[in-house]
Amino acid sequence: MWxxxxxxxLRTLGYLATHRDRWILGKEIAEQTGIPANxxxxxxxxxxxxxxxxxxxxxGGGFQLREDALSSPILGVLELFDGARDAEACPFGLPxxxxxxxxxxxxxxxRIRGEIDSMLTTVTVGQLRKGPA
Amino acid sequence: MWxxxxxxxLRTLGYLATHRDRWILGKEIAEQTGIPANxxxxxxxxxxxxxxxxxxxxxGGGFQLREDALSSPILGVLELFDGARDAEACPFGLPxxxxxxxxxxxxxxxRIRGEIDSMLTTVTVGQLRKGPA
DNA sequence: ATCTCAATGGATAACATCATCCATAGAGAA
DNA sequence: TTCTCTATGGATGATGTTATCCATTGAGAT
Numbered sequence: 123m124w125x126x127x128x129x130x131x132l133r134t135l136g137y138l139a140t141h142r143d144r145w146i147l148g149k150e151i152a153e154q155t156g157i158p159a160n161x162x163x164x165x166x167x168x169x170x171x172x173x174x175x176x177x178x179x180x181x182g183g184g185f186q187l188r189e190d191a192l193s194s195p196i197l198g199v200l201e202l203f204d205g206a207r208d209a210e211a212c213p214f215g216l217p218x219x220x221x222x223x224x225x226x227x228x229x230x231x232x233r234i235r236g237e238i239d240s241m242l243t244t245v246t247v248g249q250l251r252k253g254p255a
Numbered sequence: 256m257w258x259x260x261x262x263x264x265l266r267t268l269g270y271l272a273t274h275r276d277r278w279i280l281g282k283e284i285a286e287q288t289g290i291p292a293n294x295x296x297x298x299x300x301x302x303x304x305x306x307x308x309x310x311x312x313x314x315g316g317g318f319q320l321r322e323d324a325l326s327s328p329i330l331g332v333l334e335l336f337d338g339a340r341d342a343e344a345c346p347f348g349l350p351x352x353x354x355x356x357x358x359x360x361x362x363x364x365x366r367i368r369g370e371i372d373s374m375l376t377t378v379t380v381g382q383l384r385k386g387p388a
Numbered sequence: 389a390t391c392t393c394a395a396t397g398g399a400t401a402a403c404a405t406c407a408t409c410c411a412t413a414g415a416g417a418a
Numbered sequence: 419t420t421c422t423c424t425a426t427g428g429a430t431g432a433t434g435t436t437a438t439c440c441a442t443t444g445a446g447a448t
Contacts, residue, residue, distance in 0.1 A: 123256070126406065148425070160408050167426065179425045180415030230374045234367060241363045259436065281395070293438050300396065313445030314393045 128203040130157045130165050132196060136250035138175065138187040145184030165203075172202055174247065192248035200242065261336040263290045263298050265329060269383035271308065271320040278317030298336075305335055307380065325381035333375065 133155045138146060148166055152159035166185055169175040174191040178184060201207070266288045271279060281299055285292035299318055302308040307324040311317060334340070 158407060161406065163425075164407090164427090170425095177425060178415080179413075179423085181417065181423045183415070183424055185425085227374065227378055230370075230378070234370050234374070237363075237367050237370070241360065241367070245360060245363075280393095291437060294436065296395070297397090297437090303395095310395060311445080312393085312395045312443075314447065316394055316445070318395085 124200055125204050127165060128200050130155075130162065131169060131199050131203055132250060133157065134162065134165060134169065135174065135187065135191070135199065135247050136252060138185060139192070139248055139251040142187055145178055145182060145186055147184045151185070168202060169199075172198075174199070187247070192246060194247050195243045196245050196247060196250070197239075197242035199247065257333055258337050260298060261333050263288075263295065264302060264332050264336055265383060266290065267295065267298060267302065268307065268320065268324070268332065268380050269385060271318060272325070272381055272384040275320055278311055278315060278319055280317045284318070301335060302332075305331075307332070320380070325379060327380045328376045329378050329380060329383070330372075330375035332380065 134151055134157065137151050137155055148163055149159060151157065151166075152162050155162075157165075166175060166177070170177050170185075174188060174194065176186045176188050178186075267284055267290065270284050270288055281296055282292060284290065284299075285295050288295075290298070299308060299310070303310050303318075307321060307327065309319045309321050311319075
């Protein structure tokens with residue numbers, strides 16, 4: 123549904139959201155989430171540039187979720203890695219369909235798309251925290 | 256959302272569903288739908304093997320939609336090119352989430368997934384026909 | 389039989405995504 | 419300063435998807 127990389131980003135943020143009390147090594151995130159360490163470093167780098175994550179080099183360093191990232195909708199994360207989705211585009215790539223000239227799937231898809239958008243804008247990074255059962 | 260190739264397949268079937276009165280050249284489909292002609296031939300070949308489309312070589316030949324394809328759900332087409340989707344998989348690749356240990360997105364996604372499945376099994380190839388306004 | 393039309397299918401190339409390797413830079417410890 | 423730890427970033431490789439090229443096959447027209 124979304125790219126592997128986006129999935130990595132969400133998992134990473136979920137892990138950081140769960141451990142906000144200290145600096146987390148990239149290596150630790152990789153081990154705990156199963157994301158390839160080398161690739162993860164690229165993902166973390168982008169999350170840092172985007173301001174979702176803070177980093178500290180050297181001994182005792184690592185990564186941390188930034189405070190204001192907690193309330194950030196996950197839509198922003200997905201867009202960062204998958205690019206902005208064309209909200210208008212027919213997911214089937216059918217010839218231009220819109221309200222005036224709908225393809226057979228248009229109306230049904232319109233509704234589903236709305237629910238997905240609602241989910242992505244409502245759920246925040248902070249809510250990716252792995253809570254106690 | 257789905258692969259480019261699946262989109263091509265749906266557009267192709269839509270075009271064939273709209274012109275059921277004669278044999279349609281692959282070239283014509285390519286021109287009218289904007290699908291690369293050479294690549295389209297592969298897609299058509301798979302549609303033929305799957306029994307959705309009939310072909311005729313030589314002068315006056317081309318492609319035609321098969322009668323029974325009209326009532327076939329488009330889900331089958333998507334699975335043909337994208338492979339069967341893992342219905343259980345969390346679209347975010349988050350650590351195994353299920354009813355017992357749901358990720359924050361689980362419940363919301365469950366519902367959306369149901370609607371998508373419903374759409375894909377309900378809409379048929381015949382309904383891809385480009386009807387008169 | 390021969391010619392032309394058009395699908396068929398194998399081989400290959402272009403491209404993006406995913407992943408790894410390695411050298412460098414920054415920061416605290418000794 | 420010097421050492422170790424750890425993020426940073428450039429270069430490269432692996433893989434899957436998308437696209438193209440070309441030779442072959444089948445079928446009707448003449």
